[in-house]
Amino acid sequence: MAGFEKExxxxxxxxxxxxxxxxxxxxxxxxxxxxxxxxxRKLRRASAAAEREGRALPIDxxxxxxx
Amino acid sequence: xxxxxAGGATSGRAPWPPPPVYPFAYETPPVSGNAIxxxxxxxxxxxxxxxxxxxxxxxxxxxxxxxxxxxxxxxLLLLWMSIRxxxxxxxxxxxxxxRAFASPAAAAAHVKDMAKRFGSEQAGIGxxxxxxxxxxxTIELPHAVVxxxxxxxxxxxxxxxxxxxxxxxxxxxxAGRAALRLARHIRKMGWRAVAxxxxxxxxxxxxxxxxGIGQLGKHGSLISRExxxxxxxxxxxxxLPLAHDAPVDIGVEDLCATCLRCSTDCPAGAIxxxxxxVRGTEKWYVDFDKCVPYFVKTYGCGYCxxxxxxxxxxxxxxLSDRLLAKRPP
Numbered sequence: 001m002a003g004f005e006k007e008x009x010x011x012x013x014x015x016x017x018x019x020x021x022x023x024x025x026x027x028x029x030x031x032x033x034x035x036x037x038x039x040x041r042k043l044r045r046a047s048a049a050a051e052r053e054g055r056a057l058p059i060d061x062x063x064x065x066x067x
Numbered sequence: 068x069x070x071x072x073a074g075g076a077t078s079g080r081a082p083w084p085p086p087p088v089y090p091f092a093y094e095t096p097p098v099s100g101n102a103i104x105x106x107x108x109x110x111x112x113x114x115x116x117x118x119x120x121x122x123x124x125x126x127x128x129x130x131x132x133x134x135x136x137x138x139x140x141x142x143l144l145l146l147w148m149s150i151r152x153x154x155x156x157x158x159x160x161x162x163x164x165x166r167a168f169a170s171p172a173a174a175a176a177h178v179k180d181m182a183k184r185f186g187s188e189q190a191g192i193g194x195x196x197x198x199x200x201x202x203x204x205t206i207e208l209p210h211a212v213v214x215x216x217x218x219x220x221x222x223x224x225x226x227x228x229x230x231x232x233x234x235x236x237x238x239x240x241x242a243g244r245a246a247l248r249l250a251r252h253i254r255k256m257g258w259r260a261v262a263x264x265x266x267x268x269x270x271x272x273x274x275x276x277x278x279g280i281g282q283l284g285k286h287g288s289l290i291s292r293e294x295x296x297x298x299x300x301x302x303x304x305x306x307l308p309l310a311h312d313a314p315v316d317i318g319v320e321d322l323c324a325t326c327l328r329c330s331t332d333c334p335a336g337a338i339x340x341x342x343x344x345v346r347g348t349e350k351w352y353v354d355f356d357k358c359v360p361y362f363v364k365t366y367g368c369g370y371c372x373x374x375x376x377x378x379x380x381x382x383x384x385x386l387s388d389r390l391l392a393k394r395p396p
Contacts (some may be wrong), residue, residue, distance in 0.1 A: 022155060058093070
């Protein structure tokens with residue numbers, strides 16, 4: 001559960017707050033999809049090339065918390 | 068973490084299952100996942116998040132988790148996104164007027180009936196124990212309704228492959244939906260309830276064992292008499308007073324003690340043939356450092372579930388009867 005979902009207090013949420021939560025979650029998911037389509041595309045290609053050539057891709061260069 | 072030799076593809080066809088040669092590596096290897104899980108620790112303690120984290124603490128294996136999210140097929144990513152979107156309603160407003168039940172047993176029977184109506188194939192009720200919540204979380208709700216949904220066996224036949232990963236996510240989605248609908252139903256009856264589908268705060272397996280869903284197998288997954296071993300779990304934690312089910316003994320220990328199927332077949336060699344001490348308890352344990360990189364490489368390997376003699380839900384009951392009948396009186 002992401003941080004913004006923890007703000008949602010059980011039984012105390014009004015529609016305005018719920019709408020704000022939905023918008024933030026939608027933005028988060030859109031960002032994940034965009035990252036998958038752009039950065040992920042390069043990574044999948046690099047990963048496939050590394051596998052073919054029998055070498056390993058250093059993954060700790062990935063920026064933390066982006067997915 | 069990185070294997071040195073390539074798998075032997077001598078006939079021109081790709082080896083099956085894929086060998087544990089990984090196209091990724093850490094420049095600085097993180098602390099062992101087994102150490103985080105408490106392998107070899109004699110004292111009891113709560114579990115720490117190690118993979119698929121909640122964001123409550125930075126994970127040592129986070130780079131691998133990020134990599135996993137980037138390389139999965141689009142179908143798998145979209146399924147994950149739909150689960151995530153639905154999970155925004157895991158908690159919500161509670162009705163002011165409470166529905167009273169004649170007894171906790173009556174409430175439990177009603178809740179289980181509703182769980183089945185909402186798509187669960189098996190449901191059990193147990194206490195929320197310390198062992199079933201990660202150490203970074205506190206959960207006040209005392210009762211857990213655990214729901215189980217079987218994989219489609221046609222998907223799991225492809226394991227370890229992206230198709231089985233997609234099948235697994237479908238089962239997660241169905242189990243998560245059942246839990247979400249059940250939690251909403253309990254809240255409408257005036258009791259607090261939160262659904263935990265593919266969430267990172269609680270450990271579903273200890274909850275499910277306490278709720279009588281099944282027993283832990285050698286492959287580190289749960290085995291149920293009703294639906295075998297190929298299924299996914301979700302849970303609803305609630306304050307509604309419910310009668311608890313007792314943990315079950317279906318004969319899993321009798322078979323796993325001598326069966327070598329999953330430990331022999333595991334492509335990563337992650338499954339041990341003997342129980343190990345983990346956080347003060349002796350139990351079956353899967354080597355995290357070997358299993359998870361292979362799991363990532365194959366988009367969610369479930370090979371051990373597929374080859375398990377308990378995999379077929381239709382045969383699990385028969386197998387359990389045979390094993391229990393063989394026990395000395």
